Amino acid sequence: MGTFPGDNVSMTNDGVRMAAIHHFFTAASWIEGAATVQLEQVARLASMQAVAAFPDLHPGKYGPVGMAARADRLYPQLIGNDIGCGMALFELDMPLRKLSLDKAIEQFRQLETIEIASLEERLEECGLPADCHPHALGSLGGGNHFCELQAVHGLIGADTHATIDRQRLYLLIHSGSRSLGALIVHDTIKHAGSLSEGLDAGDEAGSVWLTAHDSAVEWAKLNRRIIAERAAACLRADLRLVVDVPHNLVRSDAGAFVHHKGSAAVSVGALAPIAGSRATLSYIVEALPGTEFSLGGISHGAGRKYDRQAMHGRVGLNRSEREALTGNSFGGRVICDDRALLIEEAATAYKNAATVVDDLVQFGLVRPMASMKPLITYKSAGGGAEVKRKDERRARERRRDQSRERRLRHD
Structure with missing residues:
Protein backbone atom coordinates (compact mmCIF):
# COMPACT_ATOMS: atom_id res chain seq x y z
CA MET A 1 0.00 0.00 0.00
CA GLY A 2 3.01 2.27 0.13
CA THR A 3 4.07 4.80 2.72
CA PHE A 4 4.00 8.55 2.95
CA PRO A 5 6.98 10.41 1.57
CA GLY A 6 9.11 11.43 4.53
CA ASP A 7 7.15 9.37 7.04
CA ASN A 8 8.20 10.06 10.60
CA VAL A 9 7.11 9.77 14.21
CA SER A 10 7.74 12.87 16.30
CA MET A 11 7.53 13.91 19.94
CA THR A 12 5.00 16.52 21.03
CA ASN A 13 5.87 19.44 23.34
CA ASP A 14 4.60 17.42 26.29
CA GLY A 15 6.89 14.51 25.40
CA VAL A 16 4.26 12.22 23.87
CA ARG A 17 5.10 10.10 20.84
CA MET A 18 2.95 11.04 17.83
CA ALA A 19 2.69 9.50 14.37
CA ALA A 20 2.66 11.64 11.23
CA ILE A 21 -0.81 12.81 10.14
CA HIS A 22 -1.36 13.49 6.44
CA HIS A 23 -4.40 15.49 5.37
CA PHE A 24 -5.86 14.64 1.96
CA PHE A 25 -8.33 17.50 1.95
CA THR A 26 -8.33 21.23 1.24
CA ALA A 27 -9.91 24.20 2.99
CA ALA A 28 -12.99 23.63 0.81
CA SER A 29 -13.89 20.62 2.95
CA TRP A 30 -15.35 21.66 6.29
CA ILE A 31 -13.82 19.54 9.08
CA GLU A 32 -15.26 19.64 12.59
CA GLY A 33 -12.74 20.47 15.31
CA ALA A 34 -13.70 17.41 17.35
CA ALA A 35 -12.66 15.20 14.42
CA THR A 36 -9.17 16.71 14.27
CA VAL A 37 -8.81 16.22 18.05
CA GLN A 38 -9.73 12.55 17.63
CA LEU A 39 -7.27 12.29 14.75
CA GLU A 40 -4.45 13.44 17.01
CA GLN A 41 -5.55 10.97 19.68
CA VAL A 42 -5.23 8.16 17.14
CA ALA A 43 -1.78 9.42 16.13
CA ARG A 44 -0.67 9.21 19.79
CA LEU A 45 -1.61 5.53 20.17
CA ALA A 46 1.28 3.21 20.96
CA SER A 47 2.93 1.73 17.84
CA MET A 48 1.01 4.01 15.49
CA GLN A 49 3.14 4.79 12.44
CA ALA A 50 1.08 7.04 10.16
CA VAL A 51 -2.44 8.40 9.79
CA ALA A 52 -4.29 9.55 6.66
CA ALA A 53 -7.35 11.82 6.89
CA PHE A 54 -9.83 12.29 4.06
CA PRO A 55 -12.32 15.07 3.21
CA ASP A 56 -15.31 13.18 4.68
CA LEU A 57 -13.64 13.20 8.11
CA HIS A 58 -16.06 13.60 11.03
CA PRO A 59 -16.18 12.57 14.72
CA GLY A 60 -16.91 8.96 15.65
CA LYS A 61 -17.38 6.99 18.85
CA TYR A 62 -13.81 5.74 19.41
CA GLY A 63 -12.02 7.74 16.74
CA PRO A 64 -12.75 9.80 13.66
CA VAL A 65 -14.62 8.41 10.65
CA GLY A 66 -12.93 9.00 7.31
CA MET A 67 -9.36 7.96 8.08
CA ALA A 68 -6.80 5.19 7.66
CA ALA A 69 -4.16 4.45 10.32
CA ARG A 70 -1.08 2.22 10.05
CA ALA A 71 0.29 0.50 13.16
CA ASP A 72 2.15 -2.67 14.04
CA ARG A 73 -0.56 -3.55 16.59
CA LEU A 74 -4.29 -4.14 16.18
CA TYR A 75 -6.80 -1.58 17.46
CA PRO A 76 -10.29 -3.17 17.27
CA GLN A 77 -11.93 -0.08 18.74
CA LEU A 78 -10.90 1.96 15.69
CA ILE A 79 -12.87 -0.38 13.43
CA GLY A 80 -15.84 -0.54 15.81
CA ASN A 81 -18.88 -2.82 15.86
CA ASP A 82 -19.66 -2.83 12.16
CA ILE A 83 -16.65 -4.79 10.95
CA GLY A 84 -16.67 -5.18 7.18
CA CYS A 85 -19.17 -2.39 6.57
CA GLY A 86 -18.89 -1.18 3.01
CA MET A 87 -20.64 -0.36 -0.24
CA HIS A 247 -14.51 0.73 4.50
CA ASN A 248 -14.43 -0.62 8.09
CA LEU A 249 -11.64 -3.19 8.31
CA VAL A 250 -7.97 -3.96 8.85
CA ARG A 251 -5.61 -4.82 6.00
CA SER A 252 -2.15 -6.34 6.39
CA ASP A 253 0.66 -4.21 5.03
CA ALA A 254 4.29 -5.36 5.13
CA GLY A 255 4.20 -6.62 8.71
CA ALA A 256 1.90 -3.86 9.91
CA PHE A 257 -1.85 -3.26 9.81
CA VAL A 258 -3.79 -0.47 8.12
CA HIS A 259 -7.01 0.33 9.97
CA HIS A 260 -9.74 1.71 7.70
CA ALA A 381 -40.50 0.07 5.87
CA GLY A 382 -42.81 -1.18 8.60
CA GLY A 383 -46.36 -1.59 9.71
CA GLY A 384 -47.36 -4.51 7.50
CA ALA A 385 -48.36 -7.79 9.11
CA GLU A 386 -45.89 -9.69 6.96
CA VAL A 387 -43.03 -7.45 8.06
CA LYS A 388 -44.03 -7.86 11.71
CA ARG A 389 -44.13 -11.64 11.38
CA LYS A 390 -40.68 -11.62 9.81
CA ASP A 391 -39.31 -9.40 12.59
CA GLU A 392 -40.77 -11.74 15.22
CA ARG A 393 -39.24 -14.77 13.52
CA ARG A 394 -35.83 -13.07 13.36
CA ALA A 395 -36.11 -12.15 17.03
CA ARG A 396 -36.80 -15.78 17.95
CA GLU A 397 -33.84 -16.94 15.86
CA ARG A 398 -31.63 -14.31 17.45
CA ARG A 399 -32.59 -15.43 20.96
CA ARG A 400 -31.93 -19.02 19.97
CA ASP A 401 -28.47 -18.15 18.59
CA GLN A 402 -27.62 -16.12 21.68
CA SER A 403 -28.67 -18.99 23.93
CA ARG A 404 -26.49 -21.41 21.95
CA GLU A 405 -23.53 -19.03 22.08
CA ARG A 406 -23.87 -18.69 25.87
CA ARG A 407 -23.89 -22.46 26.26
CA LEU A 408 -20.81 -22.83 24.08
CA ARG A 409 -18.92 -20.22 26.11
CA HIS A 410 -19.95 -21.86 29.34
CA ASP A 411 -18.72 -25.24 28.09
Missing part, protein backbone atom coordinates in the same frame (compact mmCIF):
# COMPACT_ATOMS: atom_id res chain seq x y z
CA ALA A 88 -21.41 -2.60 -3.20
CA LEU A 89 -22.50 -1.42 -6.64
CA PHE A 90 -24.57 -3.71 -8.87
CA GLU A 91 -25.78 -3.25 -12.42
CA LEU A 92 -29.31 -4.41 -13.20
CA ASP A 93 -30.31 -5.87 -16.56
CA MET A 94 -33.36 -3.58 -16.42
CA PRO A 95 -33.05 -0.51 -18.66
CA LEU A 96 -33.91 2.91 -17.27
CA ARG A 97 -36.57 3.47 -19.98
CA LYS A 98 -38.63 0.58 -18.60
CA LEU A 99 -38.72 1.90 -15.05
CA SER A 100 -42.10 2.91 -13.63
CA LEU A 101 -41.03 4.79 -10.52
CA ASP A 102 -44.36 4.57 -8.71
CA LYS A 103 -44.59 0.83 -9.32
CA ALA A 104 -40.96 0.32 -8.31
CA ILE A 105 -41.54 2.19 -5.03
CA GLU A 106 -44.37 -0.17 -4.13
CA GLN A 107 -42.21 -3.15 -5.06
CA PHE A 108 -39.30 -1.84 -2.98
CA ARG A 109 -41.48 -1.61 0.10
CA GLN A 110 -41.48 -5.42 0.12
CA LEU A 111 -37.68 -5.63 0.11
CA GLU A 112 -37.25 -7.08 3.59
CA THR A 113 -40.01 -9.65 3.10
CA ILE A 114 -38.41 -11.33 0.07
CA GLU A 115 -37.26 -14.82 1.04
CA ILE A 116 -33.76 -15.92 0.03
CA ALA A 117 -33.36 -19.68 -0.05
CA SER A 118 -30.51 -21.71 1.45
CA LEU A 119 -28.87 -19.03 3.57
CA GLU A 120 -26.87 -21.71 5.39
CA GLU A 121 -25.51 -22.97 2.07
CA ARG A 122 -24.61 -19.44 1.04
CA LEU A 123 -22.61 -19.03 4.24
CA GLU A 124 -20.75 -22.29 3.67
CA GLU A 125 -19.95 -21.26 0.09
CA CYS A 126 -18.17 -18.23 1.59
CA GLY A 127 -16.19 -20.42 3.99
CA LEU A 128 -18.36 -19.47 6.98
CA PRO A 129 -20.21 -21.80 9.38
CA ALA A 130 -23.82 -22.51 8.41
CA ASP A 131 -25.00 -21.18 11.78
CA CYS A 132 -23.11 -17.87 11.47
CA HIS A 133 -26.01 -15.47 12.08
CA PRO A 134 -28.13 -16.56 9.09
CA HIS A 135 -31.17 -14.79 10.56
CA ALA A 136 -29.48 -11.40 10.05
CA LEU A 137 -28.42 -11.92 6.43
CA GLY A 138 -30.14 -9.61 4.01
CA SER A 139 -30.80 -6.91 6.62
CA LEU A 140 -29.66 -3.30 6.21
CA GLY A 141 -29.65 -2.12 9.80
CA GLY A 142 -30.22 1.48 10.82
CA GLY A 143 -28.16 4.65 10.79
CA ASN A 144 -26.74 5.60 7.41
CA HIS A 145 -27.22 2.18 5.81
CA PHE A 146 -29.35 2.04 2.69
CA CYS A 147 -30.32 0.26 -0.50
CA GLU A 148 -30.54 2.74 -3.35
CA LEU A 149 -31.78 2.42 -6.92
CA GLN A 150 -29.70 4.74 -9.08
CA ALA A 151 -29.45 5.96 -12.65
CA VAL A 152 -26.47 7.50 -14.40
CA HIS A 153 -26.55 11.28 -14.18
CA GLY A 154 -23.38 11.91 -16.14
CA LEU A 155 -20.37 10.07 -17.53
CA ILE A 156 -16.96 11.62 -16.90
CA GLY A 157 -14.15 10.65 -19.26
CA ALA A 158 -14.18 9.24 -22.79
CA ASP A 159 -13.62 5.61 -21.77
CA THR A 160 -16.16 5.45 -18.94
CA HIS A 161 -18.89 4.01 -21.17
CA ALA A 162 -16.99 0.71 -21.27
CA THR A 163 -17.59 0.33 -17.53
CA ILE A 164 -20.81 2.23 -16.79
CA ASP A 165 -23.86 1.96 -19.05
CA ARG A 166 -25.96 5.13 -19.17
CA GLN A 167 -29.03 3.13 -20.18
CA ARG A 168 -28.94 0.77 -17.18
CA LEU A 169 -30.21 0.97 -13.62
CA TYR A 170 -27.86 0.39 -10.68
CA LEU A 171 -28.13 -0.62 -7.04
CA LEU A 172 -25.85 0.85 -4.37
CA ILE A 173 -25.91 -1.08 -1.10
CA HIS A 174 -24.44 0.21 2.16
CA SER A 175 -24.44 -2.26 5.05
CA GLY A 176 -22.14 -4.33 7.23
CA SER A 177 -21.81 -7.31 9.56
CA ARG A 178 -24.85 -6.53 11.73
CA SER A 179 -25.13 -8.64 14.92
CA LEU A 180 -22.00 -10.64 14.09
CA GLY A 181 -19.68 -7.63 14.27
CA ALA A 182 -21.27 -6.42 17.50
CA LEU A 183 -20.78 -9.85 19.10
CA ILE A 184 -17.11 -9.95 18.07
CA VAL A 185 -16.40 -6.60 19.73
CA HIS A 186 -18.31 -7.63 22.87
CA ASP A 187 -16.31 -10.86 23.16
CA THR A 188 -13.02 -9.10 22.48
CA ILE A 189 -13.55 -6.56 25.25
CA LYS A 190 -14.76 -9.29 27.61
CA HIS A 191 -11.70 -11.48 27.13
CA ALA A 192 -8.95 -8.95 26.32
CA GLY A 193 -10.03 -6.14 28.64
CA SER A 194 -8.76 -2.67 27.80
CA LEU A 195 -7.94 -2.11 24.11
CA SER A 196 -6.13 1.20 24.61
CA GLU A 197 -2.71 -0.37 24.05
CA GLY A 198 -3.88 -2.45 21.12
CA LEU A 199 -3.52 -6.18 20.54
CA ASP A 200 -0.48 -8.12 19.37
CA ALA A 201 -1.49 -10.16 16.32
CA GLY A 202 0.87 -12.90 17.52
CA ASP A 203 -0.90 -13.27 20.87
CA GLU A 204 -4.05 -15.30 21.39
CA ALA A 205 -6.35 -12.29 21.84
CA GLY A 206 -5.05 -10.59 18.71
CA SER A 207 -5.16 -13.77 16.66
CA VAL A 208 -8.70 -14.55 17.76
CA TRP A 209 -9.92 -11.04 16.94
CA LEU A 210 -8.21 -11.02 13.54
CA THR A 211 -9.74 -14.38 12.58
CA ALA A 212 -13.18 -13.23 13.70
CA HIS A 213 -12.63 -9.92 11.85
CA ASP A 214 -11.90 -11.74 8.59
CA SER A 215 -15.09 -13.77 8.97
CA ALA A 216 -17.12 -10.62 9.59
CA VAL A 217 -15.69 -8.98 6.46
CA GLU A 218 -16.79 -11.97 4.36
CA TRP A 219 -20.19 -12.06 6.10
CA ALA A 220 -20.77 -8.36 5.39
CA LYS A 221 -19.93 -8.82 1.71
CA LEU A 222 -22.43 -11.68 1.48
CA ASN A 223 -24.99 -9.57 3.31
CA ARG A 224 -24.72 -6.80 0.71
CA ARG A 225 -25.10 -9.37 -2.05
CA ILE A 226 -28.28 -10.78 -0.54
CA ILE A 227 -29.77 -7.31 -0.01
CA ALA A 228 -29.10 -6.60 -3.69
CA GLU A 229 -30.68 -9.92 -4.68
CA ARG A 230 -33.77 -9.00 -2.70
CA ALA A 231 -33.96 -5.61 -4.39
CA ALA A 232 -33.48 -7.17 -7.83
CA ALA A 233 -36.22 -9.71 -7.05
CA CYS A 234 -38.57 -6.84 -6.15
CA LEU A 235 -37.95 -5.36 -9.60
CA ARG A 236 -37.96 -8.79 -11.34
CA ALA A 237 -34.46 -8.15 -12.66
CA ASP A 238 -31.09 -9.89 -12.71
CA LEU A 239 -27.93 -8.23 -11.46
CA ARG A 240 -24.18 -8.11 -11.97
CA LEU A 241 -21.67 -7.06 -9.34
CA VAL A 242 -19.64 -4.06 -10.46
CA VAL A 243 -17.58 -3.63 -7.30
CA ASP A 244 -17.75 -4.26 -3.54
CA VAL A 245 -15.55 -2.03 -1.38
CA PRO A 246 -15.39 -2.32 2.42
CA LYS A 261 -12.51 3.54 9.55
CA GLY A 262 -14.96 4.99 7.07
CA SER A 263 -12.29 5.01 4.37
CA ALA A 264 -12.76 2.87 1.27
CA ALA A 265 -9.99 0.27 1.02
CA VAL A 266 -8.89 0.42 -2.62
CA SER A 267 -6.11 -0.71 -4.93
CA VAL A 268 -4.73 1.15 -7.92
CA GLY A 269 -7.02 0.86 -10.94
CA ALA A 270 -10.02 -0.38 -8.95
CA LEU A 271 -13.41 1.30 -8.97
CA ALA A 272 -15.09 2.59 -5.83
CA PRO A 273 -18.41 4.27 -5.06
CA ILE A 274 -18.46 7.50 -3.07
CA ALA A 275 -21.96 7.99 -1.71
CA GLY A 276 -23.71 11.31 -1.54
CA SER A 277 -26.89 11.79 0.46
CA ARG A 278 -30.33 10.51 -0.47
CA ALA A 279 -31.02 13.80 -2.26
CA THR A 280 -27.64 14.43 -3.91
CA LEU A 281 -25.39 12.75 -6.44
CA SER A 282 -23.09 9.84 -5.67
CA TYR A 283 -19.93 9.17 -7.66
CA ILE A 284 -18.03 6.24 -9.11
CA VAL A 285 -14.29 6.81 -9.15
CA GLU A 286 -11.15 4.96 -10.16
CA ALA A 287 -8.29 4.73 -7.66
CA LEU A 288 -5.05 6.23 -8.99
CA PRO A 289 -1.38 5.54 -8.07
CA GLY A 290 -1.58 8.35 -5.54
CA THR A 291 -3.48 6.00 -3.23
CA GLU A 292 -0.21 4.17 -2.63
CA PHE A 293 0.65 7.18 -0.45
CA SER A 294 -2.72 7.42 1.32
CA LEU A 295 -2.45 3.99 2.95
CA GLY A 296 -4.67 2.60 0.20
CA GLY A 297 -7.63 4.66 1.38
CA ILE A 298 -10.03 7.22 -0.04
CA SER A 299 -13.31 8.71 1.16
CA HIS A 300 -16.31 6.38 1.23
CA GLY A 301 -18.97 9.07 1.12
CA ALA A 302 -19.84 12.68 1.77
CA GLY A 303 -19.39 12.41 5.55
CA ARG A 304 -21.66 13.86 8.19
CA LYS A 305 -21.79 17.61 8.76
CA TYR A 306 -24.18 17.44 11.74
CA ASP A 307 -24.58 14.60 14.21
CA ARG A 308 -27.90 12.82 14.59
CA GLN A 309 -29.06 14.67 17.67
CA ALA A 310 -28.30 18.04 16.09
CA MET A 311 -30.66 17.28 13.19
CA HIS A 312 -33.69 17.21 15.48
CA GLY A 313 -34.98 20.76 15.51
CA ARG A 314 -33.22 21.64 12.25
CA VAL A 315 -35.57 19.87 9.84
CA GLY A 316 -38.86 17.99 9.89
CA LEU A 317 -40.52 20.39 12.30
CA ASN A 318 -43.96 19.84 10.79
CA ARG A 319 -45.74 17.40 8.52
CA SER A 320 -45.06 19.30 5.30
CA GLU A 321 -41.32 19.47 6.07
CA ARG A 322 -41.24 15.74 6.81
CA GLU A 323 -43.03 15.00 3.55
CA ALA A 324 -40.47 17.12 1.72
CA LEU A 325 -37.72 14.93 3.19
CA THR A 326 -39.11 11.92 1.31
CA GLY A 327 -38.35 13.40 -2.13
CA ASN A 328 -35.44 14.92 -4.03
CA SER A 329 -34.83 17.24 -6.95
CA PHE A 330 -34.26 14.31 -9.33
CA GLY A 331 -37.83 13.09 -8.86
CA GLY A 332 -36.62 10.31 -6.59
CA ARG A 333 -38.26 9.08 -3.42
CA VAL A 334 -37.15 7.90 0.02
CA ILE A 335 -38.75 4.91 1.74
CA CYS A 336 -38.32 5.48 5.46
CA ASP A 337 -41.20 4.90 7.90
CA ASP A 338 -39.04 5.76 10.92
CA ARG A 339 -39.64 9.48 11.57
CA ALA A 340 -36.50 9.96 13.67
CA LEU A 341 -34.32 8.23 11.09
CA LEU A 342 -35.87 10.29 8.30
CA ILE A 343 -34.82 13.48 10.10
CA GLU A 344 -31.39 12.25 11.20
CA GLU A 345 -30.52 11.14 7.65
CA ALA A 346 -31.75 14.27 5.89
CA ALA A 347 -29.55 15.46 3.03
CA THR A 348 -28.54 18.56 4.98
CA ALA A 349 -26.90 16.34 7.61
CA TYR A 350 -24.17 15.55 5.09
CA LYS A 351 -21.35 17.37 3.37
CA ASN A 352 -21.18 17.91 -0.38
CA ALA A 353 -19.95 14.73 -2.06
CA ALA A 354 -18.84 16.73 -5.11
CA THR A 355 -16.45 18.73 -2.90
CA VAL A 356 -15.14 15.50 -1.39
CA VAL A 357 -14.42 14.09 -4.85
CA ASP A 358 -12.79 17.35 -5.96
CA ASP A 359 -10.41 17.19 -3.01
CA LEU A 360 -9.48 13.58 -3.76
CA VAL A 361 -8.80 14.59 -7.37
CA GLN A 362 -6.56 17.46 -6.27
CA PHE A 363 -4.41 15.04 -4.27
CA GLY A 364 -4.16 12.61 -7.18
CA LEU A 365 -6.07 9.84 -5.43
CA VAL A 366 -8.97 9.27 -7.83
CA ARG A 367 -10.33 9.83 -11.30
CA PRO A 368 -14.12 10.42 -11.46
CA MET A 369 -15.92 8.01 -13.79
CA ALA A 370 -19.63 8.79 -13.36
CA SER A 371 -22.12 10.66 -11.27
CA MET A 372 -25.22 8.76 -10.13
CA LYS A 373 -28.63 10.16 -9.16
CA PRO A 374 -30.85 8.55 -6.49
CA LEU A 375 -34.24 7.30 -7.69
CA ILE A 376 -35.34 5.20 -4.71
CA THR A 377 -33.52 5.20 -1.37
CA TYR A 378 -34.73 2.42 0.92
CA LYS A 379 -34.08 2.93 4.64
CA SER A 380 -36.91 1.16 6.45
